[in-house]
Amino acid sequence: MYQAWAPAAGPRLRLAALAAVATAWPQDTPSWPKFPGRKVQVLNGTWQFAFLGDVPLSAGIEVADVATDAVEVPDAFDMRPEVPRCGCWPEAEACELCCGRGFGTFGSSQCWQALPEEDRTAGFEQCCGPSPLRYRRGVALYRSFVQVPAKSSGLLLFGACTLRCLVAVDGVFLADHSGLSAFNVPVPASESTLRTVTVLVDNRFNQVTHPVHQLKYDWYQAGGLIRAVQFHSLRGLVYLQAVEVFPRSAAEVEVDFRLSVAAENVQGLHFRWRFDDTAEGCSWQQWPTVSCCSSNTSVPDAKLWTPQQPHLHRLKVALLLGEELLDCQEVRFGLRTLEAKGREIRLNGQKLSLFGLNRHDLWSSAVLTQEQLVQDVQLLKNLGANFVRGAHYAQDQRFLDLCDEQGLLVWEEVLGWQNTPQDFADGIFMMQSLKLADEMVAASVNHPSVIFFGFFNEGRSDDPSPATEAAYHSMSQRLRERSKSSRLISWGSNAAANDRYLHYADVCSFHAYPAWYPSDAPGNLEEVKGIPLIWEAYGRYVAELFPEKPLLITEAGAGGLYGHHGPSEEKWSEEYQSLLMQMHYLSIFTNPSIAGLALWQFADVPIDRQTSSEEHRPRGLNNKGVLSLSRQPKLAFQALRLLRNRKEGEYFGLILPPEDSERLTGLFKV
Ligand SMILES: *[C@@H]1O[C@H](CO)[C@@H](O)[C@H](O)[C@H]1NC(C)=O
Ligand SMILES: *[C@@H]1O[C@H](CO)[C@@H](O)[C@H](O)[C@H]1NC(C)=O
Numbered sequence: 001m002y003q004a005w006a007p008a009a010g011p012r013l014r015l016a017a018l019a020a021v022a023t024a025w026p027q028d029t030p031s032w033p034k035f036p037g038r039k040v041q042v043l044n045g046t047w048q049f050a051f052l053g054d055v056p057l058s059a060g061i062e063v064a065d066v067a068t069d070a071v072e073v074p075d076a077f078d079m080r081p082e083v084p085r086c087g088c089w090p091e092a093e094a095c096e097l098c099c100g101r102g103f104g105t106f107g108s109s110q111c112w113q114a115l116p117e118e119d120r121t122a123g124f125e126q127c128c129g130p131s132p133l134r135y136r137r138g139v140a141l142y143r144s145f146v147q148v149p150a151k152s153s154g155l156l157l158f159g160a161c162t163l164r165c166l167v168a169v170d171g172v173f174l175a176d177h178s179g180l181s182a183f184n185v186p187v188p189a190s191e192s193t194l195r196t197v198t199v200l201v202d203n204r205f206n207q208v209t210h211p212v213h214q215l216k217y218d219w220y221q222a223g224g225l226i227r228a229v230q231f232h233s234l235r236g237l238v239y240l241q242a243v244e245v246f247p248r249s250a251a252e253v254e255v256d257f258r259l260s261v262a263a264e265n266v267q268g269l270h271f272r273w274r275f276d277d278t279a280e281g282c283s284w285q286q287w288p289t290v291s292c293c294s295s296n297t298s299v300p301d302a303k304l305w306t307p308q309q310p311h312l313h314r315l316k317v318a319l320l321l322g323e324e325l326l327d328c329q330e331v332r333f334g335l336r337t338l339e340a341k342g343r344e345i346r347l348n349g350q351k352l353s354l355f356g357l358n359r360h361d362l363w364s365s366a367v368l369t370q371e372q373l374v375q376d377v378q379l380l381k382n383l384g385a386n387f388v389r390g391a392h393y394a395q396d397q398r399f400l401d402l403c404d405e406q407g408l409l410v411w412e413e414v415l416g417w418q419n420t421p422q423d424f425a426d427g428i429f430m431m432q433s434l435k436l437a438d439e440m441v442a443a444s445v446n447h448p449s450v451i452f453f454g455f456f457n458e459g460r461s462d463d464p465s466p467a468t469e470a471a472y473h474s475m476s477q478r479l480r481e482r483s484k485s486s487r488l489i490s491w492g493s494n495a496a497a498n499d500r501y502l503h504y505a506d507v508c509s510f511h512a513y514p515a516w517y518p519s520d521a522p523g524n525l526e527e528v529k530g531i532p533l534i535w536e537a538y539g540r541y542v543a544e545l546f547p548e549k550p551l552l553i554t555e556a557g558a559g560g561l562y563g564h565h566g567p568s569e570e571k572w573s574e575e576y577q578s579l580l581m582q583m584h585y586l587s588i589f590t591n592p593s594i595a596g597l598a599l600w601q602f603a604d605v606p607i608d609r610q611t612s613s614e615e616h617r618p619r620g621l622n623n624k625g626v627l628s629l630s631r632q633p634k635l636a637f638q639a640l641r642l643l644r645n646r647k648e649g650e651y652f653g654l655i656l657p658p659e660d661s662e663r664l665t666g667l668f669k670v
Contacts, residue, residue: 025146030159030228030370031397032446033243036282037318037328039233041146043197047073047225048143055139057202057209059166059173063141073229074159076222077140078203079365079606080131099128135220135609142199142225152233154187156197159227159397162366163213166200178210178432180415181394181439182227186260199225211429212436217392217417218622220606222366227396237262238269238326243317244445245333246486250348251302253335254484257293257317266321273317275300282328284318304348305334305448307386310407312448334404334448340488340506343543345550345595347409347451353589354409354596355644356380356387357626358555360605361396364629370398375631377402380602383626383637384644389492389554389598392417392457394440403449411554411598412444413454413491414475421463424471433471434478441482453479453487458511461491462498472501492554497541502549507595508542511555515580516571519559520615523569523576529667531580532587539593550595556584557600560636561618562628568660572618575657578635579664581626582654585643586668599640603627 025041048068055061071077098111107128126132148154156167160180167175167185170192175185187195203223205215213221241258248254255273263269272287290297303311312332319327336348344351357380363372373396380388388408390399393415403410414436423429437455444450455475460468476489488506493499502508514534515527535553542551560577568575581599588597604625607617621629626637639655646652654668 025231029230031401032330032332034330035232035328036280036316036330037235037240037325039149039152041231041233043144043146043229043231044073046070046144047075048141049075049077050141051077051133051136052139052141052200054137054204057139057164057166057200059168059176059200061139061141061200063143063198063200066141068141068143071142073142073144073225074227074367075142076224076226076366077131077133077201078136078224079220079222079367080134081365099124137204137223138202140201140203140224142201144197146195146197146231148193148195148231148233150193151189151191152235153189153237154195154234155232155239156185156187157228157230157232158183158185158225159229160394161199161201161225161229162203162223163205163221164202164210168198168200170196171198179212179393179436180221180226181436182397182443183439187231195231197229197231201225208428210432211423211426212415212432214417215608216611218607218612219360219362219392220366220608222362224367226366235326238266238319238321239263240317240319240327240329242442243315243329243331245315245331246445246484247305247333247335247337247448248296249337250304250335251298252296253299253333254294254296255290255315255317257319259293259319268321269326270320271317272320273315276314277316277330282316282318282325284316284320284325284328287316287318290317299335302335305336305404305407306348307407307409310334310405310448312404331446332401332404333446336448338451338486338488340548340550342548343550343593343595345451345488345507345552352386352409352595354387354552354598355585355589356385356389356409356596356598357383357602358389358391358598358600359602360391361393361399362605363603363631364606368396373399373402376602377406377408379627379631380408381406383641387411387596387598388602389413389452389454391601394436394443397443400444400447400449404447408449410447410450411452411454411490412440412450413452413457414440414479416456416459419456419459421460421465421468424459424463425465425467430471430474433475437475437478438482441479445483445486451488452507453483453489454491454509455479457492458494459491460495461493461501462495464500469501472504476504490552490554494555496538502546505549507550507552508546509552509554510538511553511600512538513556513558513600515583516558519571521571523571525569525664525667528580528583531583532591532668535584535587535591535594539591543593551593552595553584553588553597555598555600557581557624559618559623560634561623562604562625562632562634568656568664572623574635575660577624577626578639579654579656579667581636582639582643583668585640586653586670590670599626600624601626603631604629 049071164178244256246254272284274287316330389411490507490509494511558577558580560574566573604621
C-alpha cells in the first residue's frame, strides 16, 4: 500500500522522470584527466535500483521487468546513511516533514493520511527507518540512460564498482570486474541515441569467482557503484587510451601515449601537444607536433613539485588524422624525482622524513563527498602529516588530486589483506591481483603525490613455497615495469626477520603492534617502555641485511574508544592509545635508521560484524583511529599534533594527563 509514495509506482511514470535526467548529467569530470575531445557525461545522479537478493550472479538475469527505486549514484547500497529515504516522496522537503519525529511518533500524519491505520507503521519503517539493505549482501541492479550522438562508440569509466560487477549496455553484456579499483569498459557504437547502462553488483564474498575480496579483511567492504561513473562518447574506435607523464629530472619528462587497439591499423595518425595550455577546449592548430608514442622532452617554464610548493603542470595532447581531431586529453603532473638510497628516501635529491597515517577511504559509508575528502586532507595537514598510506586498495582519484594540490605524499596499494599461500597459489586470485595492479597504475601514474605502489598488505611473505615467491616477484615486477620505475615498490610486512622476499622491494616496510595485541590482555608498561628497542632492532636488521634499502614503519598503533577515558595504563582508553602512539612517534623520529612512520590509523572505520567480535573490534569499528568515525579528534591526535608542530628546541617527550605525568614521563628518554 505505502508503495504509493515510491517512484517505483509505475513504469510509465519512471521513464518520463528518467528522460529528464538523461540530458542532465554533469559534464565536468570529478578528477583529472580532462577530455576536451570527447562528450563527457558524469553519471553521478539518479539511477534505477533494485535489490535482487541472494540470487546467483549471471549475465543472464532477466532484469527488464524488475520494479526499481530511484537512488543517487555513487551509492554503496549496504552502507546507505541512516537518514530518511527521501525517494519515498516526490519533493525532498516533504521527507523532513514526513519522517520528523517532532511531528508525532510517525512523523507528520498528513503524509500517511492515504494509508489505512494498520499500514502506517510499516510505511514509516520503510520510508524513515534505517535502510533495510544496511549490511545486506546479495545482488543489486543499477540502471541508467545516457543520451549519445548517433553511431558513436563510447567508454564507460568506473571509479570503482564492488565487489564484483557485470556491466551491460543495451542488454549486451560487456564486462565482468572484480575488486576495488578504477576500470574502463569500451562500448560499441549502435544506431540508438539513448543507451541503457545496466550494472549487476554482487557484494557477497566468493572465494572462487572473486577471491580478491574476502570476508576476513579488516574493514567493511561495501557493495555498489561506490565512486563516480562516466560515459564518454568517442568519435570512433581510434582514441587515446592514456597520456602518461614520467618526470625524469627537475625539467624533463618522458611522455607516453597509449592508443586504443584499433589505432594499430590506421596510417597517417599524428599528434600535437601543448604544455600548460590556458585556452578552453582543444585548439590544436598552433601546437607543436610530436611523434608517437614515447618522447623525452623538457617542460617549458619548468617548476618543481615539492610538498611545500606543489606546483602542477598540465599537458594537452591531440590525436589527429589529417585535419580531423579524433581525440584530445589533458593530464596534470608534477616535476619531481624520487629515489631510495641507503637509509634515505629522497625527493628531488633531498632526504624525506615521512610522517603520516594509514587511511581508509571510508566514513560511515564508502561513498564520500568532495567535502569529506577535503576535510580528511585538511585534518592530515593540520596534524602535521606529510604522508598518507591509502589502505588497502586503489584510492579515489579525487583524493589523489587533493594530495597533489596539497603536497601530501601517498602510498597507494593493490587491494589485499593478510593473503595466504592458498591465495598465492590460486590462479584467479593472482590474475585479478595483477589486473588490479595494472588498473591502479593506469589511474594514478600521473599523480606526483603518489610515491609508493604497494601490494599484499601483511601477506604471508614468510612462506617459502614457489607460488608465494612467484606472487611477490610478479606483483613487484608488474608494478615496477608498468610505472617505469617511477615509484618505490614495497608491501606492509608483518613477517619481520622472516620476510623472505625483501629483495624484490625498494624499501622495507614493517608493521608491529607491541603493547597492543592480544587486545584483551591488560596494558603492560614494560612493553610500552620497550618500544624504542623494538624499532632499534628493526633498524639494525635492515641496515645490515639490506644496506641499500631504507626502512619505513607502515603500521603501528593502538585502539582507543572515542570518549572513553581512564588512566594511561588502561587499554582501550584514549589515554593509553595516545601514550602508545607517542612512544612510536618519539622512538622512530629519534632513530636515524628509519625513514618514516605511518601510524595505524587516521580515523575509526566500520568493520564487518560477522568477522570480528565485540571484544576484538568494539562498537563494530576498528577503533585505532586518532579521529573518531565522524572525525572528532581523540587525545592521540591532539598529542601527536603538539609533538609534530613543536618548534625547534621545544619540549620533545611524552605528553601526558597531569595525573599520570609523574608516574609515566620516564617511559621515554631521549
Ligand atoms: C560526482 O561528479 C561531480 C561532478 O563531476 C563531482 O563534483 C562529485 O565529486 C562526484 N562524486 C563522486 C562521489 O565522485
Ligand atoms: C627517454 O629517456 C629514458 C632515460 O631517461 C630512456 O630510457 C628512454 O629510452 C628515452 N625515450 C626515448 C623515446 O628516447
